[in-house]
Amino acid sequence: MNLAYKDIKHTLGKFLITAMGVGMLLGVVLIMIGVYRGMIYDAKVLVNDINPDLWVVQEDKMGPFAESSKIHRDLKNYLKSVEGVDKTAAYTFQTIEFPLKTKFTKAMIVGYDVFGEITPINPKRLIKGRNINKSHYEIVVTDKMRYKIGDKIKLLNDIYTVVGITHGTVDSGGNPIVYMSLSDANKIQFNYTNPRIRNDRARGIKANRDSDLVNTIVVKLKKGYLSDLVAKNIKKEFNKNVFTQKDELFFLSRHVIEKSSKQIGSFTVILIIVSTIIIGLIIYTMTLEKMKEIAIMKLIGIPNSKIVNMILQETVVLGVLAFISGNIFSHLIYNKFPKRVLLDLNDAEILFVIVLVASILSSLIGIYKVIKVNPQEAIGG
Amino acid sequence: MDNSIKVENLVKIFGKGETKVEVINGANFEVKKGELVALIAPSGAGKTTLLMMIGCVETPTSGKIYLGDEKVYDNKWLIKDTTKIRRDKIGFIFQAPNLVPFLNVIENVTLLSVTKGISKENANKKAMELFTYFDIAEKANFMPSELSGGQQQRVAIARALATEPEIILADEPTAALDKTRSIDVVKMLKKIAVEQNVAVIMVTHDEDMLPLCDRILQIKDKKVINKKIDKII
Numbered sequence: 126m127n128l129a130y131k132d133i134k135h136t137l138g139k140f141l142i143t144a145m146g147v148g149m150l151l152g153v154v155l156i157m158i159g160v161y162r163g164m165i166y167d168a169k170v171l172v173n174d175i176n177p178d179l180w181v182v183q184e185d186k187m188g189p190f191a192e193s194s195k196i197h198r199d200l201k202n203y204l205k206s207v208e209g210v211d212k213t214a215a216y217t218f219q220t221i222e223f224p225l226k227t228k229f230t231k232a233m234i235v236g237y238d239v240f241g242e243i244t245p246i247n248p249k250r251l252i253k254g255r256n257i258n259k260s261h262y263e264i265v266v267t268d269k270m271r272y273k274i275g276d277k278i279k280l281l282n283d284i285y286t287v288v289g290i291t292h293g294t295v296d297s298g299g300n301p302i303v304y305m306s307l308s309d310a311n312k313i314q315f316n317y318t319n320p321r322i323r324n325d326r327a328r329g330i331k332a333n334r335d336s337d338l339v340n341t342i343v344v345k346l347k348k349g350y351l352s353d354l355v356a357k358n359i360k361k362e363f364n365k366n367v368f369t370q371k372d373e374l375f376f377l378s379r380h381v382i383e384k385s386s387k388q389i390g391s392f393t394v395i396l397i398i399v400s401t402i403i404i405g406l407i408i409y410t411m412t413l414e415k416m417k418e419i420a421i422m423k424l425i426g427i428p429n430s431k432i433v434n435m436i437l438q439e440t441v442v443l444g445v446l447a448f449i450s451g452n453i454f455s456h457l458i459y460n461k462f463p464k465r466v467l468l469d470l471n472d473a474e475i476l477f478v479i480v481l482v483a484s485i486l487s488s489l490i491g492i493y494k495v496i497k498v499n500p501q502e503a504i505g506g
Numbered sequence: 507m508d509n510s511i512k513v514e515n516l517v518k519i520f521g522k523g524e525t526k527v528e529v530i531n532g533a534n535f536e537v538k539k540g541e542l543v544a545l546i547a548p549s550g551a552g553k554t555t556l557l558m559m560i561g562c563v564e565t566p567t568s569g570k571i572y573l574g575d576e577k578v579y580d581n582k583w584l585i586k587d588t589t590k591i592r593r594d595k596i597g598f599i600f601q602a603p604n605l606v607p608f609l610n611v612i613e614n615v616t617l618l619s620v621t622k623g624i625s626k627e628n629a630n631k632k633a634m635e636l637f638t639y640f641d642i643a644e645k646a647n648f649m650p651s652e653l654s655g656g657q658q659q660r661v662a663i664a665r666a667l668a669t670e671p672e673i674i675l676a677d678e679p680t681a682a683l684d685k686t687r688s689i690d691v692v693k694m695l696k697k698i699a700v701e702q703n704v705a706v707i708m709v710t711h712d713e714d715m716l717p718l719c720d721r722i723l724q725i726k727d728k729k730v731i732n733k734k735i736d737k738i739i
């Protein structure tokens with residue numbers, strides 16, 4: 126006779142609701158871990174999509190994402206002369222208030238040479254339309270902006286046509302990425318009003334002098350060349366800072382999103398601890414609620430081992446059901462969040478082990494009470 | 507050995523120093539197989555405490571207790587596995603039926619038998635015999651909450667008898683029942699004592715039940731005195 130089965134069956138509704146409640150708590154923990162994972166993933170989307178071997182930036186700068194960097198656009202041509210360099214491309218990155226249908230959103234404009242050798246648009250992410258193939262007034266947006274192919278978008282004084290739609294393209298802050306030609310991006314960045322141009326002229330500043338500047342030149346190497354070695358040569362020859370792809374990914378996770386990811390990470394750890402305590406209390410209370418029945422069983426001669434088995438089995442069943450409902454809950458709601466939530470099977474497995482161990486440990490407190498209970502007192506003798 | 511229960515110089519003191527309360531001081535008595543003995547005393551005199559000491563639930567302060575041919579307590583020494591003693595030798599009946607609410611009637615009665623290693627088939631057969639005896643056979647698959655108080659108490663008695671114990675300790679088994687049902691229950695206990703050769707001690711406050719018993723043990727001035735039924739009545 127399995128006492129755990131009989132007890133669960135007797136209070137099935139209550140047991141399932143408890144398991145679902147605990148499950149929702151675990152679901153929230155899984156979502157928080159997913160937010161943390163999503164933040165780290167998002168931070169690397171753009172860098173991974175461009176995926177060069179080297180990032181050439183302004184001397185003494187950590188750019189283009191950790192610090193601002195300005196270098197000349199034509200440097201990409203000179204870099205070709207360095208041994209081992211195969212392809213180069215100039216990029217600009219700027220954050221603007223981008224118009225949606227009814228409101229504005231912060232978006233990152235990625236300006237690139239549309240006829241160049243390294244495209245930032247990952248073909249796997251391009252879900253509709255095509256790449257930009259004109260040097261002006263074409264734009265690729267993300268699906269979250271809710272534009273359709275052929276939609277016209279006014280930016281400053283120009284009208285841009287949506288030619289492609291990507292999915293899952295965001296910058297390190299979770300803002301959607303908009304792709305356009307380098308010249309269009311520079312125009313948006315350095316488009317001055319007439320009074321400003323007149324003012325600049327009066328000061329002896331040449332108009333649009335900055336439009337020849339970009340934030341970075343990315344480099345792809347020929348096969349067989351080591352990134353570190355070529356980076357050293359470029360640094361020496363052109364007096365620029367050069368980072369490998371690995372460096373850039375490291376900067377992003379350590380410098381750009383470090384604080385926010387640590388914050389989310391710390392919050393997640395606290396949430397796991399609080400959830401564990403709550404689960405422990407629920408299981409402890411469940412055991413105490415049965416203390417009278419347990420006392421009766423002890424009094425009539427049921428051995429402690431059978432009672433302990435019942436509590437442990439119920440704890441494991443509750444843990445498993447809570448874990449399943451937590452996973453279902455998190456999978457139902459994860460795509461409702463504005464930023465990416467990355468649910469990872471490994472995280473779920475680790476959380477399952479933590480929950481199970483915590484549940485069993487907390488049930489041990491209840492079990493201790495059960496072993497120590499005086500049956501006479503418990504039944505009110 | 508005819509004696510199922512033998513108690514020698516049993517003492518129970520609760521607390522220490524100024525808070526010390528002496529409940530039983532030198533109880534000596536025996537209960538034979540086939541006897542139904544009533545245990546009477548005013549409230550708080552130590553009836554339940556005495557019953558629980560015999561049932562190895564409460565540890566005495568000193569004295570000796572024998573259950574059947576086994577010594578279970580001897581001046582500070584208590585047999586190690588008290589749960590096994592209860593499982594093997596004693597059937598408990600309480601004032602309230604105290605059935606396990608998540609088990610149905612037959613499961614309540616067979617739980618201990620199955621735990622003792624008796625096959626489910628044999629345990630069920632024995633339980634059904636008892637249910638027939640107690641006229642509750644048709645309730646075998648009911649949950650305790652679906653039975654009346656009297657039916658629940660009969661199930662509790664069946665549970666106490668299911669493992670064929672040598673001793674039955676009944677703590678006011680009729681307290682929650684009306685007069686007719688109370689008489690039925692006590693008659694039933696007497697019948698069981700005789701037919702199954704079991705020693706039964708029954709705590710009661712109800713003087714009407716006393717004529718149905720063989721003997722009376724009365725706790726008076728912390729001692730246990732043997733009384734004849736007519737004297738008490």
